[in-house]
Amino acid sequence: MSNRLLVLLLPCLLQNLHLSGQSPPGGPFEQQVRDLAADLRDLTRRYDVPLSTECWQRMNSYLTQKLTELSQVDGSKLGRDGRIDLQLCIGHCKHQLALLDQTATNNKAAAPLLPHAAPLIRACEKRRRLETIDGEAAAMLLTQAATALQAAERQLANGEFDSLSIPTASTATDSLQQLHHACSAWFRFYDGYDPLFSWWARKPWQEYDAAQQHWRNAIEQRLITARNQDNTLPGQPIGEAALRTELQHEQIPYTPAELIAIAEREFSWCDAEMEKASKTLGCGTNWQQAMELVKQRHVAPGEQPQLIQKLAHEAEQFLTERDLLTLPPLATECWRMSMMSKAAQKVNPFFLGGNTIQVSFPTDDMTHQEKLQSLRSNNEHFCRATVFHELIPGHWLQEYMQERWRPHRAMFETPFWIEGWALYWEMRFYDLGLHKTAEDKVGALYWRKHRCARIIFSLNFHLGRLTAQECVEYLILRVGHERAAAEGEVRRSIGGAYSPLYQCAYLLGGLQLRALQKELVGSGSLTEKQFHDAVLQQNAIPIAYVRAALSPHIVPIGELAAWRF
Numbered sequence: 001m002s003n004r005l006l007v008l009l010l011p012c013l014l015q016n017l018h019l020s021g022q023s024p025p026g027g028p029f030e031q032q033v034r035d036l037a038a039d040l041r042d043l044t045r046r047y048d049v050p051l052s053t054e055c056w057q058r059m060n061s062y063l064t065q066k067l068t069e070l071s072q073v074d075g076s077k078l079g080r081d082g083r084i085d086l087q088l089c090i091g092h093c094k095h096q097l098a099l100l101d102q103t104a105t106n107n108k109a110a111a112p113l114l115p116h117a118a119p120l121i122r123a124c125e126k127r128r129r130l131e132t133i134d135g136e137a138a139a140m141l142l143t144q145a146a147t148a149l150q151a152a153e154r155q156l157a158n159g160e161f162d163s164l165s166i167p168t169a170s171t172a173t174d175s176l177q178q179l180h181h182a183c184s185a186w187f188r189f190y191d192g193y194d195p196l197f198s199w200w201a202r203k204p205w206q207e208y209d210a211a212q213q214h215w216r217n218a219i220e221q222r223l224i225t226a227r228n229q230d231n232t233l234p235g236q237p238i239g240e241a242a243l244r245t246e247l248q249h250e251q252i253p254y255t256p257a258e259l260i261a262i263a264e265r266e267f268s269w270c271d272a273e274m275e276k277a278s279k280t281l282g283c284g285t286n287w288q289q290a291m292e293l294v295k296q297r298h299v300a301p302g303e304q305p306q307l308i309q310k311l312a313h314e315a316e317q318f319l320t321e322r323d324l325l326t327l328p329p330l331a332t333e334c335w336r337m338s339m340m341s342k343a344a345q346k347v348n349p350f351f352l353g354g355n356t357i358q359v360s361f362p363t364d365d366m367t368h369q370e371k372l373q374s375l376r377s378n379n380e381h382f383c384r385a386t387v388f389h390e391l392i393p394g395h396w397l398q399e400y401m402q403e404r405w406r407p408h409r410a411m412f413e414t415p416f417w418i419e420g421w422a423l424y425w426e427m428r429f430y431d432l433g434l435h436k437t438a439e440d441k442v443g444a445l446y447w448r449k450h451r452c453a454r455i456i457f458s459l460n461f462h463l464g465r466l467t468a469q470e471c472v473e474y475l476i477l478r479v480g481h482e483r484a485a486a487e488g489e490v491r492r493s494i495g496g497a498y499s500p501l502y503q504c505a506y507l508l509g510g511l512q513l514r515a516l517q518k519e520l521v522g523s524g525s526l527t528e529k530q531f532h533d534a535v536l537q538q539n540a541i542p543i544a545y546v547r548a549a550l551s552p553h554i555v556p557i558g559e560l561a562a563w564r565f
Contacts, residue, residue, distance in 0.1 A: 029078055030082075036089055050175060050181075050182055051107055052121050056100060063097050064097070070086065084541070087545070110175055113164070113169065115151070116145040116149055116212075120145055120183050123138070124182045124185075124186045135198075140204075142207070143204045143207070145211070156218055157222075161219075166224055167236045167237065169223035187201070242500070243500060250416055251544035260456055260459055260460070262508070262511070266452045267456075270445050277442045278290035294379060297380050297381060297439065298375045301362060304383075305339075308337065312335075312357075312392065315393070315434075318429070318432075319392070324532060325393050325397075326533050335357065336355060338359070339358070340352075342365050348488060351383075353422075355396055355399055357387070373484040376482055379443070381440050386426070389447075394425060395422055402540060409540065410539070412539075414540055416509035417541060417542070420512060423506045427448070430448075450479050450481075454493070455504045458471075458504060459504065472486045473486075513546075515565035516547050520551070
């Protein structure tokens with residue numbers, strides 16, 4: 001096409017884009033999303049001193065100002081993508097402000113256990129401002145910090161902090177570790193470069209370093225371990241108010257109690273299906289016996305990679321034959337495989353996915369019992385039900401598409417889209433007959449029950465109704481986990497590495513997508529392939545926003561959070 005012809009056609013092309021209700025790719029609001037993400041990354045790098053009032057004020061000021069700016073944007077002048085991006089930005093800023101306030105509240109409660117913190121925080125802030133330092137003053141600062149911690153340790157021994165809760169003590173130990181990391185960076189910045197600083201401060205630093213470690217250990221021993229019979233599985237319940245805040249952010253219009261009821265309903269369906277499979281296997285209504293039979297069917301040591309490869313190709317063929325989804329050739333070509341270590345399997349007893357599927361299977365340094373539990377947990381039928389969850393059409397295909405479609409939305413990533421999509425395919429493949437034998441159905445239902453249980457045990461833990469150890473026992477008795485697998489699951493779920501709603505997001509996100517599929521495909525608005533492709537092209541945003549993007553009619557912003565799926 002000549003440049004002259006392109007110039008003549010450009011107004012028509014722009015008009016068509018406007019009439020279609022879509023913002024042009026790379027349009028002005030997409031740039032605002034990119035700017036917001038970059039601003040927050042830069043501010044987080046610059047204002048990185050933990051417990052710092054200065055950092056809190058700067059982030060609060062920026063987010064408040066950004067919310068004011070966003071509220072002044074006329075959404076009616078944006079296409080559908082632009083309106084969605086605008087609301088995602090507003091929601092993200094509000095959520096970040098809520099997290100700032102929650103962090104400040106937690107820090108205030110833990111402040112009695114950090115009597116030395118304020119002067120050290122100011123010193124770290126001064127380094128970020130590149131202010132000069134006096135070596136003798138730095139030595140005095142460190143000496144006073146060590147003295148304050150030693151005095152606090154005497155108070156602890158006398159029981160003066162015993163009224164503080166385990167969650168508050170856990171917050172304090174986390175804050176102590178973060179502060180010490182910042183102080184270590186502060187010390188290394190000057191030590192060896194400023195001769196007077198090194199001469200004055202090196203010995204006091206060693207004394208402070210030992211004192212803070214001793215203090216952290218003392219808190220953990222007296223305020224956490226001694227009062228926590230389940231000390232091998234630490235976790236911090238966040239309470240119902242915080243759960244409701246997270247649900248609001250995800251546009252989930254249900255209370256925790258309602259979500260637990262949904263999980264129990266889905267559990268009942270799984271139980272009925274499991275009973276059918278159990279009877280087919282000659283086990284009557286004894287699903288535990290059927291589960292035991294399935295767990296014994298694993299490949300020999302060294303053969304698990306071949307099994308995973310076979311199952312991955314089977315899922316790809318299933319999708320292609322039924323024309324359910326577009327499979328980009330590079331996506332099927334470029335995934336990889338690695339084997340998980342013994343240590344990794346203590347946290348992730350099953351394999352993980354993405355561009356590299358991480359295979360969980362016994363290693364030669366495991367004990368005999370550990371090997372048996374790993375074999376049983378990663379048997380052929382359990383694997384057959386989830387390889388596609390990790391690869392295609394699951395997490396690897398999601399990653400592939402996220403880098404190519406609306407990548408500016410990466411900041412809004414949610415497990416309800418990430419894990420919900422992969423779980424949706426577990427349900428869809430079950431309905432479409434991928435699992436032909438009773439053994440395969442037991443394997444699929446094991447995972448479905450597992451996702452029901454995740455909602456029930458994680459919400460009850462955060463509501464303070466179940467301890468971590470009770471969560472472990474629940475998974476063993478209700479789902480059929482091996483003990484090592486149950487402990488790894490709970491450790492992973494409540495250890496703080498995942499958001500409090502992460503374990504709920506699998507089944508709930510899957511149910512959201514299933515409801516949306518019935519709404520759009522069932523009505524004839526989209527074919528199944530069009531629907532699946534379109535969901536992937538929206539990137540990892542809350543499913544209510546995916547619905548707003550794909551619906552044939554404009555979904556008012558006020559109705560986003562009202563969708564009861």
